[in-house]
Every structure is written in structure tokens, then in C-alpha cells.
Amino acid sequence: MRIYCAACDHKGRIGSREEITRRYVKLYCQCLDPQCGHTWVSELTFKHSLRPPTQQLDTLLVERIRNLSPAQQQELFLQVSSPQLD
Structure with missing residues (x-):
């Protein structure tokens, strides 16, 4: 799964995850561009x-x-x- 920074559109990485339920997970992400340094939380869910x-x-x-x-x-x-x- 690829994830991109919402601030600069560079690739990001998932640093950790928090499983709320089997069908809903919070993903703690970091931008891989050292000049950006943005960190954020994304959500992954079963639809x-x-x-x-x-x-x-x-x-x-x-x-x-x-x-x-x-x-x-x-x-x-x-x-x-x-x-x-x-």
C-alpha cells in the first residue's frame, strides 16, 4: 500500500498502527521528505x-x-x- 503526504505529496511511511476494530485501523504516518517532516493519522476501513x-x-x-x-x-x-x- 502506498501512502502520500497530504502537505507536499511526497511518499510517506506508516510508522505504527492502532487497530480499533478488525475493520477499522488508525495509521500513524510520516512524510519521507526530510524538508517536510509532516506527520499525520490516516484511517483504513472496510467498506x-x-x-x-x-x-x-x-x-x-x-x-x-x-x-x-x-x-x-x-x-x-x-x-x-x-x-x-x-
């Missing part, structure tokens, strides 16, 4: 998934099917088992 983990996807699918009425489940299974016409 959202682009694709859920495979195990979670399977669980969500089964849960969703269980919430369908028996007639809806039967219709779904008929659609899945019938041959697809291209």
Missing part, C-alpha cells in the same frame, strides 16, 4: 464486499429458497431441471 465469500453465497441461496412458498419452490425446481433452449 463493502464486491463478491461475497462462496460459503456465504451458498448459505444465502439456501436461506432464500427456504423462504419461498412450497409452490414457488416447486416452480423454481421445475425451471432449474428443465432443459434450456438457446
